[in-house]
Amino acid sequence: MKPLIIANWKCNPDTVEQAVLLAKNIEEHSGNKKSSEVVVAPPFVFLAAVGSSIRKIKLGAQDVFWEGSGPYTGEISWRQLKYFKIKYVIVGHSERRVHLGETNEAINKKVLALLGHDMNPVLCLGEDERTGDIAKSLEVQLRKALSGARKNQLKNLVVTYEPIWAISTNLGSKPDTPDNAFRVSLHIRKVLTAMFDRNSADKVKIIYGGSVNSNNVASFIKEGRMQGVLVGGASIDAVEFNSLINAVSLISRLK
Ligand code: PGA
Numbered sequence: 001m002k003p004l005i006i007a008n009w010k011c012n013p014d015t016v017e018q019a020v021l022l023a024k025n026i027e028e029h030s031g032n033k034k035s036s037e038v039v040v041a042p043p044f045v046f047l048a049a050v051g052s053s054i055r056k057i058k059l060g061a062q063d064v065f066w067e068g069s070g071p072y073t074g075e076i077s078w079r080q081l082k083y084f085k086i087k088y089v090i091v092g093h094s095e096r097r098v099h100l101g102e103t104n105e106a107i108n109k110k111v112l113a114l115l116g117h118d119m120n121p122v123l124c125l126g127e128d129e130r131t132g133d134i135a136k137s138l139e140v141q142l143r144k145a146l147s148g149a150r151k152n153q154l155k156n157l158v159v160t161y162e163p164i165w166a167i168s169t170n171l172g173s174k175p176d177t178p179d180n181a182f183r184v185s186l187h188i189r190k191v192l193t194a195m196f197d198r199n200s201a202d203k204v205k206i207i208y209g210g211s212v213n214s215n216n217v218a219s220f221i222k223e224g225r226m227q228g229v230l231v232g233g234a235s236i237d238a239v240e241f242n243s244l245i246n247a248v249s250l251i252s253r254l255k
Contacts, residue, residue: 003221003248004158004207004228006060006122007040007235008090019046020053025238030245031056035252037228038245039088040235044076051084060088060122063096066106066113078113089114090122090230092145094164104144111145115153122230124209125188126162138184139191146192151200158205159188160230166210168233175211178224185226214243218251 007026013019019042030038031054041060042050051059065075081089091114092107107123114121125141127134142159149157161184166176176184185206192201208220209230220226235241 001205001227003036003226003252004088004205005036005038005245005248006088006090006207006228006230007038007241008062008093008209008230008232009040009042009236010062010095010232011043012236016046016049019043020049022236022238023050023053023057026241026245027054027057029238029242033245033249035249036245041088041090047081047084047086058088059084059086060090061086062090062093064089064091064110064114066109078117078119082117082119086119088120088122088158090124090160092141093124094126094128094162094167098164104141107145108147111157112148115149115156118156120156120158122158122160122207124160124162124230126160126164126166126210128164134184135187138188142188142191143195146195149196151196154192154196154200155203157203158207158228159192160207160209161185161188162209162230168211173211175216176208178219178222178226181208181220181224181226185224212244214240214247217244218247221248222251 023040038057039060041062061081064081065072065077068077068079091110096102111121123145125138127137163176166173188206189201192204205227207228208226212229212231213234
């Protein structure tokens with residue numbers, strides 16, 4: 001399985017010119033790397049321009065609305081994303097949960113809409129503090145987000161373990177350790193197995209997010225056995241992001 005590297009540009013950059021430049025730079029330097037699957041998720045307003053400036057790397061989105069169309073002011077539907085040939089869509093990011101009040105119920109509808117239309121939800125789960133029953137809190141988020149999903153849909157699912165305290169823009173943040181990320185990924189897979197079955201749970205890609213950069217990405221993929229990474233801050237700097245992709249391709253060459 002090729003590691004999946006998803007660039008979450010969040011609410012950056014400011015202009016379409018900057019967005020296209022960033023995408024082209026990544027495409028040019030990393031588009032030929034066969035060892036990973038690279039997805040860039042720009043803000044919605046830049047999807048058209050970024051989409052037409054890339055061929056080898058893929059276009060993703062940062063959110064979705066669960067209906068195909070209709071009276072939903074301000075929303076962007078799964079059908080509109082499909083028009084741009086988007087498959088990977090970030091859902092339930094902690095910044096949306098915290099700043100925009102996104103609930104587990106809304107996240108569940110988004111995940112089901114994507115799975116139901118042969119798209120790939122990149123479902124984000126994470127605890128806000130290092131204390132407390134983290135295993136339980138992740139289990140609750142996972143069970144609610146996947147309620148009503150069918151086991152044959154799990155092959156399209158990506159789960160991101162992204163502890164909120166590890167996100168680079170949060171005060172005092174630092175990345176999790178690869179060891180801990182690995183332990184959490186085992187827990188996530190155990191819950192998926194209990195909800196569905198072993199075979200379907202094994203098909204889910206589990207990736208890590210939270211202060212991933214070109215220096216630590218290899219340890220998350222190698223020691224942490226993560227199947228990919230979700231990258232925020234380091235993905236809006238083309239030089240840094242290209243070295244991150246490079247670091248991943250070096251591990252696969254060493255295997
Ligand atoms: P970060 O963000 O890489 O800047 O920590 C990751 C994310 O929030 O998706």
